[in-house]
Amino acid sequence: MLNFLLEPFGQAYIQKSGLEMLLIALVCGVVSSYIILRGVAFLANALSHAIFPGIIVAYVVGSNIFWGGLVAGLIVVVVISLVGQNEQVSENSAVGVLYIGAFALGVVLLSTIKRSSAGGVESFLFGQLFGVGWGDILNTAIVGTAVLTAIFLARKELLLTSFDTQMARAMGLPVNWLNLGFLVLVVLTVVTGLPAVGNILMIALVITPGATARLLTERLGTMIILAIGTVIVASTGGIVFSYHIGLAPGSCVVVALTLVFLIALTFSIIRKSLTTTATLRLAASPENVG
């Protein structure tokens, strides 16, 4: 059993993917907790889809996909914040229309590439977890440190604007700029995970850990630690499983992540029904009824 778990990590390429996932776990644990608290899961989803054309353009001109994704992400952040002010189309609809349009643009651009040289579309969308190099790991380490530092410096402002926008405004905080800045951090997080997990599966990594932790606690600090733990457990499980069975590694990690969420969900439902019955029993006990 122990051998089953440890054997994959004897391989150099698995060690690298494990290290990359550990770094992603640290960043995504923090970022996803804030995404859940701020209720911007849909925006995070939209941004991750929308960086697709940037990746393709970067690939075609031979530049780093990190920069391509980053530029596309920043453009979409700006366009979405402009469109969000229209009163006839809700922000929800506008965001949906724009991101699927950007994604389709990526597909159209992809169709201009000679297919034999481009490999499959799946490496862009789902990454190549078992193919990450030291350059990717270094990139994640640097970008991750930058994102975490920014969140640490603005932690009070971010927390306040998550819960009470009006009060934050009244206190003179630049609420709109904070929202915009946070979305930029989300884009950075997604882009740095591209080589390993790809942009579609990064959506899971910036939403699911926070949502899982939120089921178990209400304190932000505990939530972040649980979220990081969730990603580490799911990554280990996904990598080991994928190594032995030979299935798509990034997707295995995300399936494991979703399983952890479902377990946490079951746990929270059971706990809730237990406390409800306890309360009911207390209320119905003779001393209270009399």
Place this chain on the structure above:
Amino acid sequence: MDDILNWLLEPFNSAYAGELVRNALWELLLISIIGGVVGTYIVLRGLVFIVDALTHAIFPGTVVAFLIGADFLLGAAISALIVTIVISQIARNQRVSEDSAIGVIFTGAFALGVVLLSTLKSYGRSLEGFLFGDILGITTTDLWVTAILGVVIFTAIFLVRKELLLSSFDTAMSRAMGLPVVWLELFLYLVIAATVVVSLPAVGNILVLAFLVTPSATARLFTNRFYLIMPIAAFVGIISSVVGLYLGYYANLAGSAGVVVVATGFFLIALVISPQSGLIVRFRQRRRLSRQLGRELAEAQV
């Protein structure tokens, strides 16, 4: 003149691809009309994210159907049903907002689809077929399925149109009037799921969202009248389909993705020129207001 006519007709008459392109056009027209009607409810109720989740989460069902050689539509329909129920159940949990629950479930289901598909040796090609559809692979049978399901969807919506409209705008009031709001919502989800499923072979899993939402969101920018949004949306969808098909034929670009890019272009234009809330109108209003303010200030000083 003849050249232009030739250029316009060639895709549909060419010997080797004519029938495929004709079928593609008919399918896209049908999807545009159904999408225009169903999409209007989606946009006005703000259900875009839920539909997004539904379309992604159908993916594992279609993959399983593909792997065991069962009917594609059946697999899609079953997984759509399961996902609809799961999301509505999780959304009842107060700790996790509906928004987050949807995000978690759909990425999870989607990853499951990829894992299942990766059991095949080389899965890149079939994966693309699932994700983006194969617009030139539409058969006459596909056309009939789409047309018949379209008629069923329209009849169902027509029968409960008043209830749907009322509950779209005022849930509290329709509840007070005794309307079965929960059932109406489930009905709408089922109609959306049916539309998604029937559009899958042509436009694929990810892009189908655009066929449902983009034309209606564009139409919404031109009118405030509910039943006017639908025909305008269908019209936007049809124009985008035709332009997208020509792009696909002459520029050799991905078919359904090209249609979506064209439709998104119309949406962006509509954001600028919309008569009620467009950027131009708002800019003019602001300028008029500031001029008026300036004049009044000047008068006050005199």
